[in-house]
Amino acid sequence: MLRMQPFHSEYPKTIEEATALLSQHGASAKICAGGTDLLPNLKHELLTPQFVISLSRVASLRGILVSENTISIGAMTTLEQIVKDKDIQRFAPSLCDAASHVAGPQLKSMGTLGGNLCLDTRCLYYNQTYFWREALGFCLKKDGTTCHVTQTGKKCVAAASNDTATILLCLDASVDILNQDGIRQIKLKDFYLGDGIKNNILKPNDLLVTVHVPKRTTSPLKRLEGFAKLRHRESIDFPMLSIGVRFDIDAQEKIAFSLVTINALFARPKTIQTDWLIGQPLTSSTIAQLGQYAKDRCTPLTNICDDPTWRKEMIAVHIKKACEKALETTP
Ligand SMILES: Cc1cc2nc3c(=O)[nH]c(=O)nc-3n(C[C@H](O)[C@H](O)[C@H](O)COP(=O)(O)OP(=O)(O)OC[C@H]3O[C@@H](n4cnc5c(N)ncnc54)[C@H](O)[C@@H]3O)c2cc1C
Ligand code: SF4
Known part of the structure; x- marks a missing residue:
């Protein structure tokens, strides 16, 4: 059985409390949304944070708001909610389809849109137990000095595997990112980086709060x-x-x-x-x-x-x- 290393859990109830905790703990903390990817990664000792900040009690991060041209989806909205939502089915049907293709039913009922967009990259040589990775001498992404895929040891090419990002990039979605200094909105196309070790622009104190999806148009286009x-x-x-x-x-x-x-x-x-x-x-x-x-x-x-x-x-x-x-x- 795989055991998690000990950590302190924090359960903020508001966005303000969550950002204050992120600011306080910095890189020693990890955010937990649905936990469907984070918890296996903790068990595999891919991450060893001192603090885990759960967003499960931050009610204002959940929900779907439809305005004239945009659907705004809270980061903690589950994939299951997205699949079932009538407005998203009507105005961005491919997002429902992509969300429905993430993992299986139990994981969709816990997994969130924010967690999916911030999902860690994956690799055959990385998503393994500590003992498995140790036997191979670890790798560049964690604890080692070489890449078993490229063999050059210079760059990690672990793959982005988040299905909703695929379609949200096509739909020209944007995300709101919050920290203690304020909120900024950026296009999803500017969110991802080509580095398998950390493939997005989020800093340790950043919280992804909302995803904005332009509604499907029928005219003039x-x-x-x-x-x-x-x-x-x-x-x-x-x-x-x-x-x-x-x-x-x-x-x-x-x-x-x-x-x-x-x-x-x-x-x-x-x-x-x-x-x-x-x-x-x-x-x-x-x-x-x-x-x-x-x-x-x-x-x-x-x-x-x-x-x-x-x-x-x-x-x-x-x-x-x-x-x-x-x-x-x-x-
Ligand atoms: C068996 C299995 C199959 C899976 N299949 C798929 C699949 O087919 N497609 C797919 O895309 N995924 C898949 N997943 C991965 C995962 O279940 C989903 O990507 C899910 O949407 C992750 O959401 P979560 O809320 O559980 O994220 P978490 O596990 O809670 O978090 C994931 C990462 O995002 C960060 N994070 C979460 N929320 C925020 C936020 N608001 N702001 C900043 N950072 C944040 C966390 O710190 C963590 O690094 C699978 C997982 C398992 C175990
Ligand atoms: S460095 Fe990246 S791509 Fe190379 S083996 Fe490790 S996780 Fe895989």
């Missing part, structure tokens, strides 16, 4: 959006690939804007610009071209189970699936 995921077991597993597509279609049924995001390949979700699609209709031919184009720009690594060559082939297959969903859910 019609937003089509779709999500697809490759994983071992449909019922629970982390992604081997997670794909989001978004097309804004004009009155002549031509693409005016498009974006593809691919996750679970690199430390940061990869966004592929597809301006060459502008002015074309979204047909089976353009979808096939898009699949090939994206595939040519990705090189899966050996940090996730399964053959990288096969995962590369699956990129075009899953882009097609995501596009088909986008067409099926046309507003």
